[in-house]
Amino acid sequence: MYGPVLGIALAVGAVGQAWSAPVGDRHAVEASLALAEKAIALRSVAGPGNQTPQVAQLFRDALIAGGFAASDIAITPVGDTAYLIARWPGSDPSLKPLVISGHMDVVEAKAGDWTHDPFKAVIQKGFLLGRGATDMKLDDAIAIEALIGLKRAGYRPRRDVIIEFSGDEETAMATGAIIADKLSGAELVLNVDGANGVIDEKTGKPDYFAWEGGEKTYADYQMVVTNPGGHSSEPSPLNAIDEMAADLLRIQHYRFRPEINDLSRGYFLGAAQWESASIGAAMRAFAAEPTNEGAIETLSADPSFVGRIGTTCVVTEINGGHALNALPQRVTADINCRIFPGHPRAEILNELRQAAADPALTITDVTEGSVETPASPMREDVVRAIEHAVHGAYPGVAVFPSLGSGASDSMWFRSHGVPSYAVSPLFIKNSDSFMHGLNERTPVSSVGPALDIVAVLVTDLSR
Numbered sequence: 001m002y003g004p005v006l007g008i009a010l011a012v013g014a015v016g017q018a019w020s021a022p023v024g025d026r027h028a029v030e031a032s033l034a035l036a037e038k039a040i041a042l043r044s045v046a047g048p049g050n051q052t053p054q055v056a057q058l059f060r061d062a063l064i065a066g067g068f069a070a071s072d073i074a075i076t077p078v079g080d081t082a083y084l085i086a087r088w089p090g091s092d093p094s095l096k097p098l099v100i101s102g103h104m105d106v107v108e109a110k111a112g113d114w115t116h117d118p119f120k121a122v123i124q125k126g127f128l129l130g131r132g133a134t135d136m137k138l139d140d141a142i143a144i145e146a147l148i149g150l151k152r153a154g155y156r157p158r159r160d161v162i163i164e165f166s167g168d169e170e171t172a173m174a175t176g177a178i179i180a181d182k183l184s185g186a187e188l189v190l191n192v193d194g195a196n197g198v199i200d201e202k203t204g205k206p207d208y209f210a211w212e213g214g215e216k217t218y219a220d221y222q223m224v225v226t227n228p229g230g231h232s233s234e235p236s237p238l239n240a241i242d243e244m245a246a247d248l249l250r251i252q253h254y255r256f257r258p259e260i261n262d263l264s265r266g267y268f269l270g271a272a273q274w275e276s277a278s279i280g281a282a283m284r285a286f287a288a289e290p291t292n293e294g295a296i297e298t299l300s301a302d303p304s305f306v307g308r309i310g311t312t313c314v315v316t317e318i319n320g321g322h323a324l325n326a327l328p329q330r331v332t333a334d335i336n337c338r339i340f341p342g343h344p345r346a347e348i349l350n351e352l353r354q355a356a357a358d359p360a361l362t363i364t365d366v367t368e369g370s371v372e373t374p375a376s377p378m379r380e381d382v383v384r385a386i387e388h389a390v391h392g393a394y395p396g397v398a399v400f401p402s403l404g405s406g407a408s409d410s411m412w413f414r415s416h417g418v419p420s421y422a423v424s425p426l427f428i429k430n431s432d433s434f435m436h437g438l439n440e441r442t443p444v445s446s447v448g449p450a451l452d453i454v455a456v457l458v459t460d461l462s463r
């Protein structure tokens with residue numbers, strides 16, 4: 001059963017010239033689901049047997065069948081994976097390209113834990129089920145079919161439209177870095193990974209669409225305490241495990257300065273109405289005055305909001321000692337931080353060092369596969385296009401910005417100064433969202449509107 005199938009009037013060609021080009025029609029919905037099902041059946045998980053290169057072949061074939069020139073599509077193998085870049089040439093070569101970004105790899109899924117085989121997609125009770133149904137093979141398929149639909153409708157972009165898929169976003173993120181290097185001259189990126197629309201738990205109607213214009217910087221620091229050690233029958237006053245425990249408690253109690261930016265202010269003001277009365281009031285108070293202590297206290301106490309008001313750091317692993325009857329000689333602890341945009345990793349390392357206040361402690365930055373990035377600007381053309389696209393599919397639905405918890409492929413583009421915006425066009429209930437988890441699923445009724453959302457975003461930003 002398919003949901004509302006919409007035909008949206010797309011402005012095509014010269015400004016002011018428009019005709020009705022339904023993209024999210026029944027045919028495109030079926031094509032998107034069929035493509036997503038084939039992609040889900042390919043086990044594109046990092047490691048032995050990784051089928052990401054086959055997903056790239058599948059997407060390449062779909063693009064060619066939809067009118068892309070084979071010479072405009074390149075698949076590049078990297079280790080056990082691959083990435084794909086396809087170009088739809090625009091009419092004005094002087095304009096910088098618009099990039100649509102996604103990834104083909106998925107998080108591992110253990111079949112025994114699922115209600116059905118995660119690598120055999122099924123449609124059940126109105127949901128597409130399978131690993132990648134939400135993150136993000138259905139989004140990939142929708143982006144491909146929306147471009148094909150536009151091509152078929154006769155649309156010709158002024159700037160190049162480039163669609164690219166990375167092959168290890170869930171693990172090493174190496175292909176995303178390579179792609180962003182190659183496309184560093186792009187005008188902007190629409191990342192269809194993450195930041196989807198939200199369906200109301202009670203009414204089943206769409207509530208809001210929160211897009212992301214920035215994300216927190218992922219960072220890992222390792223703390224080490226060493227000690228000469230000795231026999232456990234002769235304890236010395238300074239024990240490496242005790243010392244690390246004390247350091248960790250000081251870090252636990254350290255509070256990074258609460259912060260706000262345009263994106264998070266927009267989020268607090270836009271999303272407050274869907275939260276409980278106390279959280280909603282705290283969100284509005286924090287947006288008005290980010291030093292409001294009552295608001296900070298309320299938001300800090302809630303795990304889903306503490307990360308939205310500043311940098312957070314938390315210990316995630318600890319290792320120490322080497323024998324039951326010996327004094328510990330070495331203790332290591334790993335601290336994972338999500339840094340508010342605008343702070344270098346070295347600055348946070350210094351804050352941690354000061355918070356621990358232990359001259360015997362060494363802290364080093366051991367972050368891999370992450371780069372610190374500023375938030376992208378709230379560009380008027382992008383904000384207008386997102387509102388236009390979402391309101392075309394879901395009239396009256398609230399649209400506001402947000403700050404992602406990181407790290408997505410967007411960070412590689414932002415590190416090159418290319419603005420990137422997360423805009424997954426699918427709408428889903430929070431209680432149905434099982435990204436990276438069990439029984440991942442996405443409502444089929446949201447595919448038609450999602451095709452139209454992508455089509456409007458692409459036409460508004462490429463003509």
Ligand SMILES: [Zn+2]
Pocket residue numbers: 103135136169193194
């Ligand atoms: Zn993803």
